[in-house]
Structure formats: C-alpha cells, structure tokens
Amino acid sequence: MRPRMERRMGPAVGRWERWLAALVLWALVGAAWAALPIEHWVRPDGARVYLVRSDALPMLDVRLEVDGGSRRDPPGRAGLAAATARMLASGVAAHGGQSALDENALAEAWADLGAQWSATATLDRFSISLRTLTRPDVLDRAVSLLARQLAAPAFDAAVWARERERLVAAWREAQTQPDTLAQRRFAQAVYRGHPYGAEATPDTWAAIDPAAMRDFYRRHARVCDARITLVGAVDRAQADAIAARLLAGWAAHGCERLPPVPEVEPLAASVTVREPFANAAQAQILIGRPGVARHDPDYLALQLANHIFGGGGFTSRLMREIREQRGLTYGVYSYFLAGRHAGAFTIGLQTRPDQAAQAVALVHEALRRYTAEGPTDDEIAAAKASLINGFALRLDSNRKILDQVAAIAWSDLPLDELETWRARVAALDRETVMRAWRRVIDPDRLVTVVVGPNP
Numbered sequence: 001m002r003p004r005m006e007r008r009m010g011p012a013v014g015r016w017e018r019w020l021a022a023l024v025l026w027a028l029v030g031a032a033w034a035a036l037p038i039e040h041w042v043r044p045d046g047a048r049v050y051l052v053r054s055d056a057l058p059m060l061d062v063r064l065e066v067d068g069g070s071r072r073d074p075p076g077r078a079g080l081a082a083a084t085a086r087m088l089a090s091g092v093a094a095h096g097g098q099s100a101l102d103e104n105a106l107a108e109a110w111a112d113l114g115a116q117w118s119a120t121a122t123l124d125r126f127s128i129s130l131r132t133l134t135r136p137d138v139l140d141r142a143v144s145l146l147a148r149q150l151a152a153p154a155f156d157a158a159v160w161a162r163e164r165e166r167l168v169a170a171w172r173e174a175q176t177q178p179d180t181l182a183q184r185r186f187a188q189a190v191y192r193g194h195p196y197g198a199e200a201t202p203d204t205w206a207a208i209d210p211a212a213m214r215d216f217y218r219r220h221a222r223v224c225d226a227r228i229t230l231v232g233a234v235d236r237a238q239a240d241a242i243a244a245r246l247l248a249g250w251a252a253h254g255c256e257r258l259p260p261v262p263e264v265e266p267l268a269a270s271v272t273v274r275e276p277f278a279n280a281a282q283a284q285i286l287i288g289r290p291g292v293a294r295h296d297p298d299y300l301a302l303q304l305a306n307h308i309f310g311g312g313g314f315t316s317r318l319m320r321e322i323r324e325q326r327g328l329t330y331g332v333y334s335y336f337l338a339g340r341h342a343g344a345f346t347i348g349l350q351t352r353p354d355q356a357a358q359a360v361a362l363v364h365e366a367l368r369r370y371t372a373e374g375p376t377d378d379e380i381a382a383a384k385a386s387l388i389n390g391f392a393l394r395l396d397s398n399r400k401i402l403d404q405v406a407a408i409a410w411s412d413l414p415l416d417e418l419e420t421w422r423a424r425v426a427a428l429d430r431e432t433v434m435r436a437w438r439r440v441i442d443p444d445r446l447v448t449v450v451v452g453p454n455p
Contacts, residue, residue: 081220115131160209
C-alpha cells in the first residue's frame with residue numbers, strides 16, 4: 001500500500017515534506033535554546049574537572065575516568081582492565097588508620113547510604129561512577145567511602161577465584177550462541193590484531209591474578225590523566241573539593257607515560273567468513289569495516305549519513321529495502337563505533353538460513369548504491385529533523401547529561417559541543433555528508449561474516 005501511495009503522490013508530497021522539514025529546522029535552530037553551562041578547570045595535580053550545576057534535585061552524579069580500558073590489556077591477559085574494575089567491589093584494605101572492609105561489609109556500607117557506585121572498563125576508558133544525595137551528611141560519607149575504595153582496593157584473591165569461575169561459566173554459555181561466534185569472527189577480521197579486537201577467554205583470565213590487577217591499577221589510575229565530570233546540586237568549590245578527595249589515594253601512583261597504542265589498519269581487501277553453526281535457527285550476518293575515531297572532523301557528517309542508511313530505525317534505507325520490501329528480516333541496523341581509534345562500522349541482521357545469501361547480496365548492493373548515489377534531499381531533510389527533534393531526549397536527566405559531558409571531557413571536545421550541535425547538524429549539506437561517507441566507506445573492501453546452518 002505505501003509504495004503505491006508514494007508513486008501516485010510523489011512530487012507534490014516531496015515538495016511539501018522538504019518545505020515542512022526546512023520550517024521545523026529553522027524554528028528549532030533559531031529558537032533561544034538554553035545553553036548547557038559547563039564549567040571546566042584543570043587542577044594543580046593535572047586532573048581535569050567538568051561541572052554542570054543543576055539544583056533542580058538534591059542529587060549528584062560523578063564520573064571519574066582514566067586511560068585504562070581494554071586497549072591497555074597486556075598480551076596474553078585480555079580482560080585484565082575489566083577484571084580490575086569488577087574487583088573494586090571485592091573490598092577495601094586497611095589504609096590511613098581505617099580498618100579493612102570485606103566485600104559484604106562494603107556492600108552493606110553502600111546500602112546504608114542509599115548511594116550507588118559502579119566501575120567499568122570499556123575499550124578506552126576505566127570509569128568509576130557515583131550517584132548520591134547532596135544532603136551534607138550523605139554526600140560526605142559517600143565521597144569518603146568511594147575515596148577509600150579508590151585509595152586501597154583489596155583485590156581479594158578468594159573473591160577473584162569465585163568471580164573468575166563465574167566469568168568462565170558465562171563465557172562457555174555464550175559459546176552456545178551463534179551471535180557470539182559471529183561477533184568474534186567479525187572483530188578478528190576488522191581489527192586484525194589491534195587491541196580493540198582482543199577477546200577475554202578462560203585462558204587469559206587464568207593468567208590474571210590480584211598482583212596483575214594491582215599493577216594495572218597503579219599504572220593506569222593516575223591523577224594527571226583523570227577526567228572528573230560532576231552533574232548536580234554542587235558549586236565549583238564543592239566540586240573541586242570532591243575531586244581532591246577522590247583522587248587523594250592515587251597521588252602515590254605517579255604519572256608514568258603510557259606507551260602509544262597503534263591505529264587500526266585500513267582494510268586492504270574484502271574478507272568473507274562463513275562459519276557453520278548447526279543448531280542455529282537464524283543466520284547471523286555482520287558486514288562492515290574500520291570506521292573513524294571520535295575526534296575525526298567528519299564524525300557528525302557520518303552520523304547523519306548513517307542515520308539515513310541504517311541508523312534511523314524504521315525510516316532507514318536498509319529497513320525499507322531488506323525488511324519492508326522483501327521481508328527478509330525483522331530488523332537490520334548500521335552504526336559507527338568511534339573511540340580513540342577507528343572502531344568498526346557495522347551492519348547487522350538475522351534472517352532464515354535459506355535467505356542468508358540473498359540478504360548479504362542485497363545489503364552489499366544497497367551500500368554500493370548509497371555510496372555511489374547518496375541520499376535524496378528529502379532523506380537529508382527528514383534525517384536532520386529527526387536528529388534535532390530527538391536531541392533533547394539525550395539531555396533529559398542528570399545521568400544522561402553526565403554521559404554527554406563525560407564524552408566531551410574524554411574526547412577533548414569544545415565545551416560548547418552540545419550547545420552548537422543542532423546548528424551544526426542543520427548546516428550539513430549533501431556534498432559534505434557524501435564526501436565524508438565516501439572517504440570512510442569503500443563497498444569493495446568489506447568484512448562479511450555469516451554464521452548459521454550451511455552458511
């Protein structure tokens with residue numbers, strides 16, 4: 001029904017949609033959007049602090065990040081960064097005249113406060129987060145407790161033995177899923193030995209012990225490298241005092257220069273991987289190549305181009321051509337993973353095994369055609385309106401603001417990145433978008449992975 005309506009009404013509808021989209025863009029960009037007031041300063045110890053004061057709720061969200069993600073895992077010990085972050089919950093050693101806390105006592109202390117904390121390691125970042133009320137007694141105790149954890153993590157051997165068993169059990173269970181194999185083969189083919197593609201396994205976890213965690217923690221938990229983002233009901237003086245308290249235990253770690261991490265090498269030729277997985281009900285398909293780093297000047301243009309191609313949900317070209325027109329899949333998507341190095345540009349879908357070859361061919365053809373011809377003016381206008389209209393949802397809570405400002409801090413982006421984002425999206429033209437896309441996407445050099453019965 002929809003294709004017939006579009007053919008019958010095409011030209012008039014196109015002009016009307018372009019005019020309406022332009023009007024919406026003009027209204028949004030021209031409106032007096034309130035600036036997000038980011039305060040930034042560098043402490044004498046080298047730590048960089050970013051503050052967004054928000055007094056609407058008596059809450060504070062804090063994010064502390066250093067260069068200690070999985071790209072820093074040593075050879076043979078993939079998973080060390082993640083294990084180190086995981087084990088920050090294993091307890092606190094005796095330190096500074098304060099007694100030790102085992103993992104149960106530490107968990108109870110946090111529960112009594114009603115505050116939340118977490119530690120994670122992504123590809124690039126080692127991150128510690130805190131959410132607490134700003135009532136003076138609660139805030140002081142929450143900051144003090146987290147400062148104790150950061151200064152003297154226990155890295156308890158018995159807890160690690162138990163957690164390692166859990167990780168191994170989860171890993172073995174994951175091996176029964178075809179998407180696990182597809183992701184592994186895709187990462188191997190795209191990254192080709194770069195740390196972004198390393199996988200933690202039972203063997204690499206077996207090579208990790210508390211001594212390795214302590215060494216990793218001392219090397220990467222460095223005050224001089226720290227970026228601290230705070231969003232909530234505190235002023236600059238309070239924020240700086242909180243930063244000083246959280247970082248105090250890291251001062252003894254020094255600031256040894258970290259070795260450079262190599263860039264992801266360009267893909268020289270296409271690679272096709274077909275892996276049988278007899279018990280899979282669906283074929284898992286991943287297609288892509290190395291993309292860009294977050295600091296790439298074309299990052300925003302690529303986001304707009306990808307929104308049209310496969311990142312815009314039901315409005316994307318891939319959804320129309322693969323799902324709506326041919327019914328080969330329930331969902332198909334594409335995205336850029338951008339970190340300090342070029343993450344993968346990925347297209348993913350699932351389909352019936354007997355339709356896998358057709359789906360792969362259609363995705364390749366759609367990508368080749370989009371790269372050659374580019375989007376229409378209607379598609380660009382609709383994508384801009386969608387992105388700009390949805391932008392407010394990225395900032396509708398303190399935690400989301402924290403995520404956005406922490407990303408600015410991590411990537412050393414301008415402080416007005418969020419304030420100018422809508423206008424920069426609106427200003428993108430077709431030539432800029434396609435120049436960026438063609439610079440990064442080569443349809444003749446792709447990784448294609450198919451996992452399933454008779455792939």
